[in-house]
Amino acid sequence: MADSKLRSVQSFFGRHREISVALILGLELLVFYIILRRPGRPSTFINAENLILIFKYSGIYGIAAIGASMIIISGGIDLAPGAVIALTTVVTGFLFISLNLPLPAASFLGLMVGLCSGLMAAFLVTVIKLPPFIATLGVMGVSRGLAFIITQGQTLDLSAKFSDNISLFGVNNQYWPGILMVALALVFHLFMVYTAWGRQIHAVGGNEVAAYFSGVKVRRIKVFVYLVGGILASLGGVLIAIVHGQGRADIANGYELDIIAASVVGGASLSGGKGSVLGAVLGSLIFGVLRNGLSQITGLTFYERLIVGVVVVVIVIIDQLTVKKEGRAV
Amino acid sequence: MKEFVKLNQISKAFGGTRALSGVSFGINQGAVHAIVGENGAGKSTLMKILMGILKPDSGQILLDDSPVSILDPVRARQLGFGIVFQEIVLCPNLSITENLFLGSELSTAGIVNRKEMKRQGREALEQVQLKLDPATPVASLPVAQKQMVQIARAVLYKPRLLIFDEPTSALSSESVDSLFKIIRRLKQEKVTVLYISHKLEEIFEIADEVTVLRDGIHIDTLPIREVSEQKLVQMMVGRELDLSSRRSEVKSGEVLLKVDGLCGEGFESVSFEVKAGEIVGIAGLVGSGRSELVETIFGVRPAAKGKIFLGQDDITTQSVAGRARKGMALVPEDRQFAGLVFTMALKQNLALPGVVIGWKELGGKLITNKRETAFAEEAMRKLRIVANGPNAEVSSLSGGNQQKAVIGKWLSLKPKLFMLDEPTRGIDVGSKAEIHNLVRELANQGRALLIVSSELPELLALADRILVMREGRMMGELCGERACEEEILRLAVATIPEKEKGLWQTPN
Secondary structure, three states: OHHHHHHHHHHHHHHOHHHHHHHHHHHHHHHHHHHOOOOOOOOOOOOHHHHHHHHHHHHHHHHHHHHHHHHHHOOOOOOOHHHHHHHHHHHHHHHHHOOOOOHHHHHHHHHHHHHHHHHHHHHHHHOOOOOHHHHHHHHHHHHHHHHHHHHOOOOEEOHHHOOOOOEEOOEEHHHHHHHHHHHHHHHHHHHHHHEHHHHHHHHHHHOHHHHHHOOOOHHHHHHHHHHHHHHHHHHHHHHHHHHHOEEOOOOOOOHHHHHHHHHHHOOOOOOOOOOOHHHHHHHHHHHHHHHHHHHOOOOOHHHHHHHHHHHHHHHHHHHHHHOOOOOOOO | OOEEEEEEEEEEEEOOEEEEEEEEEEEEOOOEEEEEOOOOOOHHHHHHHHOOOOOOOEEEEEEOOEEEOOOOHHHHHHOOEEEEOOOOOOOOOOEHHHHHOOOOOOEEOOEEOHHHHHHHHHHHHHHOOOOOOOOOEHHHOOHHHHHHHHHHHHHOOOOOEEEEEOOOOOOOHHHHHHHHHHHHHHHHOOOEEEEEOOOHHHHHHHOOEEEEEEOOEEEEEEEHHHOOHHHHHHHHHOOOOOOOOOOOOOOOOOEEEEEEEEEEOOEEEEEEEEEOOOEEEEEEOOOOOHHHHHHHHHOOOOEEEEEEEEOOEEOOOOOHHHHHHOOEEEEOOOHHHHHOOOOOEHHHHHHHHHHHHOOHHHOOOEOOHHHHHHHHHHHHHHHOOOOOOOOOEHHHOOHHHHHHHHHHHHHOOOOOEEEEEOOOOOOOHHHHHHHHHHHHHHHHOOOEEEEEOOOHHHHHHHOOEEEEEEOOEEEEEEEHHHOOHHHHHHHHHOOOOHHHOOHHHOOO
């Protein structure tokens, strides 16, 4: 009786991974709220200003994690997002400052960085048949390298040319990373769950040969996910350029692993076929909240990375315990 | 003869399902003892208990009349129990010797004793009559020889009881003869053999006694000469089955598939036609290009030359999805590798080709859970797929039901030309009969069927015409009276003299 109840709970969380990730996020918010509570005074953690800050920082990760989780679901991996973000900030900044292009044009051309890097990764994976790890490692090196060559190590300061508090459609730029993250998460989540293309991405990741024998155009699917992954990473770069007003070659260093971690925490399996776009975005928020909360606890500066690392492992362990295991005898 | 191993009231349950309930029987010393039963009858569970992989919930195993407890595989090996698995479980990157001693390398003070391993390995290979250099990498061996290496690995430990689990499912019929020679030799050396197989003709050829299991219950154990094939099948499935009836009436229509001078990897200059309402079989040895041919017809392999027509349309350059949309389907040879996506639920697997080609009943390119479930449930009903609902994981299905799922993927799309590559390999006799009936029914509905099979009795029972391939060429066509096993074999292996028609001459 208790056994079957447990099993039905497990199968529920197995099928609705987003809910368990959201629960973890809620728990995390609660823990930090309690830790950072100051009796008699308003919370520095749960307040509009801080939540906007969390969304602003998590948005960059979250948007890139949408693409990364799609790539992981298709059975691939992407090591390039951090470098692509950096190169995008540099290209956007360069076009805006040195070539005096208007910001929308510079931003649009910045997105082309992601298109090109995505194409390059897709070409290496589908035509040259390199393992995705190596292919995207190459793209990462090339992108980061180009960013350094363009800037010669200098920081491009876009904010100097901005008028105060520039906004788009009347919405302050500070809000855009969060808004875009939420909107894109919903769009791509629906895409992955309800469209034939989304289903085919899952099939390719689960068993490429069986997918091919079922009529799936495997190569086309792979090109698609790497393109989306590249463009979304670039969008993150454009947002950094605009919101933080910087173009720098060493920005977003190591983001690729944080993004992969967010996807895995959100339910993606690195062996492909399984995962959730929404879960990956929630995973990004979990890390965003964690960093934000830890930074408010005095004396923890040097412990931050350690704690983040432990949390990744713990969440994945909890997941393995709660998700129904395949009932094999041996 | 005295009983070597005796099972006494063995029971085992997984969760709510009883895999074995109170099974008792004895295995005579030095006998070849066959165990038969449909998938899910409990054969694998029983074997795993004997090998110490599973522990029984209750019951006793007696070895030479004294009770033993087999706690783990190491203990089973010490007791002299060995097993040859159905699947190839070798490391392809290692040599034969390295595979033989995998996990139990001979060593002195931590340093591997290559010389001794090579010597013992050579001895074991001789015992299975495999004349190969033990340093050969396993990856380069054909399936039949890999299977022999597995047997050699089991023989290495000088077992007193050797279990063969569906050993012939990957072997062509002439390799089976070599396997039987080895089993007879083992028998001479007083090794008791436990032989598990779906193929009844093999059991009648090799076994001395037979145990029938059904739904985890021991039905009977008796000497093989006291039982007929008909009777055995009846005991296994609990009802009478007809496995060998040819269709009485063939109403063939216009030409549905026309293959004209087709060349591709593994075959060349193949031409033939299949008409609506016809069941055409393709026979040939493993490696004769049969699978490559049907896969090229389906478009998963490129055609080098020649043309393929479906009805009036030239589809030679179409994609797989394009061909599927036009009414073609292929159930591939390897259902694990090419048939199912194990990360997706049963219903998603059943809907996959439909989703790809935008099947209307599934809602075109947009998938709704409701439509998909209904679509899957219909396929499950039609094919009698036994599963824990449409959301079941495909890995939880038995082999027969997995194969039905692969067939179901395509059946719902109502293909005009249905190609099935080894549709009943390794599945139980009940599912096999159901698949045979389905094939006949589809042909009666006016579909064209093209069936590749290594089992000649299956082709003879099903096909209206049989095409025979050898080394990538179409050797001839047999229909009606002329189709018999001897004639097919003559075409399939013509140049190979009778006495050499052994394992190692398989053209590969």
